[in-house]
Amino acid sequence: MNLKELSAKLNLSPTTVSRALNGYPEVKEETRRRVLAAASRYDYSPNARAQGLATGRSQAIGHVIPLSTKHEMVNPIFGDFIAGAGETYSSHGYEMLISVVEDDRAEDAYRSLKRRGVVDGIILHGPRMEDSRIPLLQELGLPFVVHGRASGLPQDYSWLDVNNRRAFQRATDFLLDLGHRRIALINGLETMDFAARRRAGFETALTARGLKADPALEVSGEMTEAMGHSSALALLDRPMPPTAFLVSSMVSAMGVRRALEDRGLRMGVDVSVITHDDALSYFTGGDDVPLFTSTRSSVREAGRQVAQMLIDRIDSPDAPPRQVLMEAELTVGRSTGPAPTE
Amino acid sequence: MNLKELSAKLNLSPTTVSRALNGYPEVKEETRRRVLAAASRYDYSPNARAQGLATGRSQAIGHVIPLSTKHEMVNPIFGDFIAGAGETYSSHGYEMLISVVEDDRAEDAYRSLKRRGVVDGIILHGPRMEDSRIPLLQELGLPFVVHGRASGLPQDYSWLDVNNRRAFQRATDFLLDLGHRRIALINGLETMDFAARRRAGFETALTARGLKADPALEVSGEMTEAMGHSSALALLDRPMPPTAFLVSSMVSAMGVRRALEDRGLRMGVDVSVITHDDALSYFTGGDDVPLFTSTRSSVREAGRQVAQMLIDRIDSPDAPPRQVLMEAELTVGRSTGPAPTE
DNA sequence: GACTCGGCCCAAAGCGCTTTGAGTGAATAA
């Protein structure tokens, strides 16, 4: 069933039917009701491509995901973020379009999406420092919102980020208050902006107490379970091992935890661990007192909000960019305790 | 730049330019070269919506993801599956369209995708037993491939599945060979088809040795870390606790492992654990001998193949449906050992 | 020389919608 057929059934012109369906005021209420009834009776919805061609919009939002295993995106948080964003999209009549591309072809992907008119806007994931995709998107004139943000760019653009710096600073303070002095940082890849900010927070807290960050206690890499495990083992086997670990992801933290067991150490007693927790649906829940003390921030909620920001931006392209900083909660679990006396 | 403008620059008709671009034989080689050169020079690509409207195709594949936390899809494997499928799509010029919907509106979502002509095909995730979405998609005439399969349906449709039954049967045999007799099963939600098959494999292996499955040792639920943990604790605290666990997912297995530690038991010595491992990028790797003995099957590879099957199906809709059964590898790690003598 | 036949190329229709610009009849105002 298409518009023409439907309007024939109604003895109306396609014009009127289209207007009735789209809520234009020029059509009599009674007529509108008739049209709506017929549409649902004949199970009609407008063809999205035709509608898009006529309006110049696609009602779709693009997410470009680089394929490389190096990238931090095809990872546990992906599903939750998408779920959050998807909620917002579907309540606003947008589709989510995901483009998986070779690592070095991300920019081409943006260009292509724009040229072919496939999407009305873009959500940018996993920004690196001085990320070149941001000026590119501005140049293309494609509305976008960044999940995270990129240091070192003069441009003004919309983003939503967790206050990573503050979160890790607080977590470090918490450990310092417990008497820990040798704290290890197991961070994400520090080309990623969030990782750099976390490290800054960590080091700021140390400096504020007159301590100096020990580079030997700072590790950065892709946040896998294995990486957490091997890094922690190496650190624990040092002559002066850390008494606490600050870890950038739940998955790596599980690796750290495994390393502690391997060395016969009790988490929360012999060694403390704080991790960042993205509140993933399948890791949380259950216990009254969580396993890990963590800096917690729901990536699903972030998805919802970023999507909403982008839709707003598409609706009013001339509004000034917006920035949102979400604060992470410092949630106390069973993985932290006073530093052991030496 | 659109077709008309480009053809004006070339002093050719839009017809010829379109044909040149799409590789039709009616155009002189030299002309085609000129067109191609101009297209790349002026950075032209056809507008996807217009192309779609004219051809009746959208060059997009739909994935409908129910939103409920109950569902097994917004979960760790999602990212990896999508990455695999996305690879295939982008090499064939398809976009991936993800629709996140309320749990009970999945069928509407399919109808709507079809009506509005948004996608050329569908990948069906997380089939339940006698899943009603399968007949629906057939009725709609929308090409589709199921990741997994659904028992109890008479229809013939395309699917790709892991041989879950065989995998769990082999894993159980492996444990039985090690002398284990009280084996617990920590399964996914058994409304899910794969979970039912895994249980069947488990019970078949037991029966083949004249043992009877003990319902008290079988748990099923959403595969979270917390669920693995609490289920395992409950089982370990029984008067006759299991000496081995067969677990349906890596995440739950980590919970099981935590429960073992809580009870001071050594995994692989006091208690054996086998888990299914979807070969997620962030959980594997690193160690020479993996932590868990597992039935392993790459969900990313599954994504690649399912996508390819669907594209083939779209290209030749009259070909008979295809079924692919992937065998899982039984990979020996450090989590299994002989049953302790009582 | 007339005729066919490829090889190339083009005009125009059509995909299904939105939107502009106009028209109609009825109600109100002058």
Place this chain on the structure above:
DNA sequence: TTATTCACTCAAAGCGCTTTGGGCCGAGTC
């Protein structure tokens, strides 16, 4: 009464592409 407005409705153009159905021209055939 005539003019003006208002509330509805419609015809037609246009979005950017593909595709059908020719058309033209030069080469080959008889």
